Amino acid sequence: MPTLPREQPEQPPVEAHLARRIAESFGSDAARYDRARPGYPEELVARIVSTSPTRIMSATSTAGPGRTPSPGSIEDSGRSGRPLGPGSGVLDVLDVGCGTGIAGRQFLAVGCSVLGVEPDARMAARARATGLRVEVATFEDWEPAGRTFGAVVAAQSWHWVDPVAGAAKAAQVLLPGGRLAVFGHVYEPPAEVAEAFAAAYRRAVPDSPFHGQPARRPLSVYRAMYAKVADGIRESGRFGEPEQWRFDRVRTYTRDQWLDLLPTTGPLTGLGPGPLAEVLGPVGDAVDALGGSFTMSFTTLATTAVRTGGSLDGGGGAAVRSPSPPGSTGSPGTAPTRPAGPGAGPGAPR
Template sequence: MPTIPPGQSPRPAPEPHQHRRMAESFGVDAERYDRARPRYPRALIDRIAATRSGPDASPGRAPGVLDVGCGTGIAAQQFEAAGCGVLGVDADARMAELARRRGLPVEVSTFEAWDPAGRTFDAVVAAQAWHWVDPVAGAAKAARALRPGGRLAVFWNAGQLPPGLMEAVADVYDRVLPDSLAARQWTASAVDGYTALCDKAADGMREAGAYGVPERWRFDWEWTYARDEWLDLLSTTGVHTTLPPAQLEEVLSGVGAAVDAAGGGFTMRYATVASTAIRTGSA
């Protein structure tokens, strides 16, 4: 265990947005990411799309929605289906290229460095991505890009494995990746973890000083996974995108065996949690 030299304080743990290697690792297999990642509840999409920032404003006006960390365009496609014009911003050119092939305009940049260039939007959203953005700088940048009355909405899918399978999967990680973030995630509540991210996002909105009182939204739903569908998804998440191939294969083999023992599939209970606030001020 490292020791701290006399007279020095321990360094605080880096914030998620400072983990740039992981933040920009998801494009290693953009096709898999796009295929495997879950979508978002229609009720959430519709509620954001209903935002109006004035008598002539509508998220249906192109582009009415700015999608931060748009990835391959998963959420953007849902907003487009709801009648919204969408512009994406993503730091990973590989993810952006796949989204562009589907017709989504994407600008490659971290959000903190992105230039609105005088453009304004009715809604700024981030789906499973705001933890890769500095919460205060991001909220301030979003305020610059929002019309007065527009909405900033950041949201995450928090999934919980069924009891029994959760313990079996945790055993795999304890064996293959002991003391890792990946191992700890199976012993903690996913909803609690993402609720903490919502709290941090709301604090950023308050500190930016350009929003009304932040609101918390929650949408509960379920999805059933077959074994291979779950392993496909697992390969696209967090720590797994940066594992050496042999170690990733050992994890997937162990998790696959656990799912097989549970009947070859399972139903995941999801809660999609969101922090959202309205841009105040006048045009």
Template sequence: MVTLPSSPAPEPHRHRRVAESFGVDPARYDRTRATYSDAVIERVVAAAPGPGLLDVGCGTGIEARQFRAAGRTVLGVEPDRRMADFARSTGLDVEVATFEAWDPAGRTFDAVVSGTAWHWVDPVAGAAKAARVLRPGGVLAPFGHVYELPPAVGEALATTYRRVAPGSPLFAVGQSEVSVLDAYRGLYAKAADGIREAGGFAEPELWRHDWQRAYTRDELLDLVPTSGGLTMLPPGQLAEVLDAVGAAVDELGGSVTLRYATWGLTAVRTGTPSR
């Protein structure tokens, strides 16, 4: 998950150390990160003209396994070898590379998907690469989760993080008067701009799916360390952040319900990219 500070607009794909830090504990990542709703998976499957999917930044394979269960054939591309190895252990076919540098070796696909990972890809170069590997009528469909912590919990996390890691490149605790659920739209608006600049696609369709999930104190403390930036903290500093988050959850009765939004877009390949 990446959440956004109010200003300036970040460019996550330029922060490669953060982008490739999630593999520090792939089992935790796979265990705690939420799967995608049936509605999201069905929406992408319905948009694709065939069963062949390329999953960009597939991570541990969370959405890839969901697409596989829906009868799709999935090839993953993942820059972090630790994440790729975990995905392979679940039976997925994964190649290790950034999408921009990945060699398709003449292969083409019916859909290019990306689950909470497209913001780590250059929005123009990524869209141009997708257009080159998609079959005519194929669809580019990145999508991603974001969750909103209760105000008291979010403040405890932000305050402690800023104290233990001042100046660190964190997208997870920026404060804004705008709900992070709404602010996350900016990542997909930027992706849509990249698609338009690259060319080769019809006008992107932006969409959102809202839902929620309850967490016990222990479940939340298992999830929080998988957020961008927190993955890079030394154990002692991370423990301080988690202590503060746990205390805030205790004040709320020992459990919380997080509001989630899944933002995404779909764009149909209509021609060759201009870049």
């Protein structure tokens, strides 16, 4: 399968979270990134929302991630400018490595209040243009300033964060019972397409650190990567036992759609027009040989854990509503909580 390092990093000579040049290269074409990258299963978003603590709103409190309530008005929830009613609860979400806001907008759409943290100013600008509030910094250097959140999410970005320091910082800003959720996609294009990419990339970029991996790798390899995420969470000592969630889907790509996606991936973001054309040409030919499109399965994996402890590390003064118990319905528009496992997610294209 093609290497898609923002989601599924190969293992370069240094740890991914130290490879800042690659980590901050995705903004070279932020508009394409935002257009071509797929979103996340609605069920994943709903499970995070329905199992994370919300901040209870009153007629005299103002909402917003990390701001303590102040008298005067009811804060905008972030969804189409609609104010929250008295007594309502809102989930404050911190989106780590938010990119162009693909995941963040999905949380906004279900009524959450979202703050993004993104090291690439170009990606941050694109996210802001689509309605997301973003602060430019690496997560390790970002200053919470006493702000707290009900959920910290990282969509295809956690491998650029120091795994132990990142988990400790997430715990610092999470409310008691708050959820850390790290997730990303595993693509499985046909062997013909993946092998064409691998061969063309080796020819175009012979000295790349991303060589040495098979064109397609089994899902078990990526599950092992998410198991390492769980190890970092455990090492922080601030969370309950991590859970592994899985969502399976199927998607059809045309030749043009696939060639639009590939330049947004780590191995290709830094290539000039010539080498990029050398890679995309053979891949396009491979898709043409399949009839101009292909249908592939892809899986979204998540490692998630709940912050333990009964006191706030990062401050904040809003009242908190606990998440719904397992098996109950969450807030309007969310799915009931249920155990994760193979086949837990939707199986049809979105």
